[in-house]
Amino acid sequence: xxxxxxxxxxxxxxxxxxxxxxxxxxxxxxxxxxxxxxxxxxxxxxxxxxxxxxxxxxxxxxxxxxxxxxxxxxxxxxxxxxxx
Amino acid sequence: xxxxxxxxxxxxxxxxxxxxxxxxxxxxxxxxxxxxxxxxxxxxxxxxxxxxxxxxxxxxxxxxxxxxxxxxxxxxxxxxxxxx
DNA sequence: CGCAACGGTTAGTCATAACTTACCGTTAGT
DNA sequence: ACTAACGGTAAGTTATGACTAACCGTTGCG
Numbered sequence: 001x002x003x004x005x006x007x008x009x010x011x012x013x014x015x016x017x018x019x020x021x022x023x024x025x026x027x028x029x030x031x032x033x034x035x036x037x038x039x040x041x042x043x044x045x046x047x048x049x050x051x052x053x054x055x056x057x058x059x060x061x062x063x064x065x066x067x068x069x070x071x072x073x074x075x076x077x078x079x080x081x082x083x084x
Numbered sequence: 085x086x087x088x089x090x091x092x093x094x095x096x097x098x099x100x101x102x103x104x105x106x107x108x109x110x111x112x113x114x115x116x117x118x119x120x121x122x123x124x125x126x127x128x129x130x131x132x133x134x135x136x137x138x139x140x141x142x143x144x145x146x147x148x149x150x151x152x153x154x155x156x157x158x159x160x161x162x163x164x165x166x167x168x
Numbered sequence: 169c170g171c172a173a174c175g176g177t178t179a180g181t182c183a184t185a186a187c188t189t190a191c192c193g194t195t196a197g198t
Numbered sequence: 199a200c201t202a203a204c205g206g207t208a209a210g211t212t213a214t215g216a217c218t219a220a221c222c223g224t225t226g227c228g
Contacts, residue, residue, distance in 0.1 A: 092174080092175090093174075093175055093176090094173090094174065094175075104174090104175070104176095105175085105176080105177080107175095108175060108176055108177085109176090109177090112176080112177095126173090126174085127172095127173060127174045127175075128173090128174065128175085129174080129175065129176090
């Protein structure tokens with residue numbers, strides 16, 4: 001399991017096969033996407049998951065799949081008589 | 085709406101902003117992944133979505149998110165007293 | 169048979185996501 | 199004030215997913 005609680009950028013980089021700047025860049029993207037939030041502790045920036053953002057993403061994906069599989073039925077199923 | 089029923093490779097390519105070989109390559113990947121199935125009609129290969137495969141993918145994603153958001157709670161929530 | 173329609177495969181190109189190195193700014197400790 | 203720790207930013211490199219062009223095999227039809 002790689003998941004852990006709130007972590008600093010350096011700690012994350014230490015656990016990952018990439019350099020610290022790479023982690024920093026990823027975190028920036030995730031932060032802009034609302035999936036993580038940071039708060040400064042001294043010189044360290046501690047990042048944690050944003051539960052609301054993650055939940056929102058999950059919901060968007062659910063909606064996507066519901067719509068996709070919904071339209072899917074009307075297209076794939078073989079109606080015995082009449083279409084649509 | 086771009087979705088349609090079973091289609092030949094050429095028909096698909098005609099509806100898409102890519103060439104026929106590109107479509108063929110994508111279909112190969114999707115077929116290997118079990119998301120589409122083909123059956124030959126003359127010289128044409130008619131592809132259709134594999135509903136079982138798509139449903140399985142959806143389920144895997146659901147499982148992933150449930151697990152991710154599950155472990156998420158235990159890591160993000162601030163227990164008032166005692167952990168886990 | 170010979171030609172046309174259809175599509176899979178290969179080889180090579182191109183765009184770009186992802187990464188590293190180098191640098192700079194900020195904070196904390198002495 | 200100087201130094202160390204920490205991390206963001208910029209610039210350049212690299213790896214790779216996605217595409218096209220060219221080719222070949224199979225099927226159907228006259």
